[in-house]
Amino acid sequence: MLGGIFYVIHHIIVKANLFFVSGAVNRLAGSTDLQTLGGLYRDKPLLALLFFVPAFSLAGFPPLSGFWAKLLLIQASIESDEFVIAGVALTVGLLTAYSMTKIWLNAFWKARPDEAGPPPSFAPRRRWLLLAPIAALATITLTIGLYARPLYSLSERAATELMDPSIYVEAVLDRDSQ
Secondary structure, eight states: OHHHHHHHHHHHHHHHHHHHHHHHHHHHHSOOOTTTOOOHHHHOHHHHHHHHHHHHHHHTOTTSHHHHHHHHHHHHHHHTTOHHHHHHHHHHHHHHHHHHHHHHIIIIISOOOGGGOOOOOOOHHHHHHHHHHHHHHHHHHHHHHHOOHHHHHHHHHHHHHHHOHHHHHHHHHOGGGO
16 A cells, blocks of 8 residues: 555656656647657757656656666565566556667657758747756656665555554544534
């Protein structure tokens, strides 16, 4: 339960960030079609770097939040003798790393196709407004990865309360104050 809660919180942050990156790519490059994208690493190096954080956190790479989330789930699987689930989690991590690498190579690394035309221009202030939430979520992802204890403690408390609903009932009814 603890691992599941930790993973869901991590996943919400990382997936939201990937959607923000996709939106930023669309605004800054004029498309989200991998066939028409390219060259963003040269043109938008900060965005290329910011894509790495949620993409490889999703795959479970350290020192990002996804590493701890996957580790907790794999540990719980092994402790429960659910080796197939642990294997599936590891396989999904590898497939995620493969797909994120493929996206990065197509959108950021390969040359921009000539027929794609020039990317839309953006004022620097508007560009920063577009990148600020991505940077904030990437910072949270990295912070959780480097200092997982607060989220671990929160997840542990939530798991305990979910497994024992009497704690919630007592808190809601607050019988001591009556």
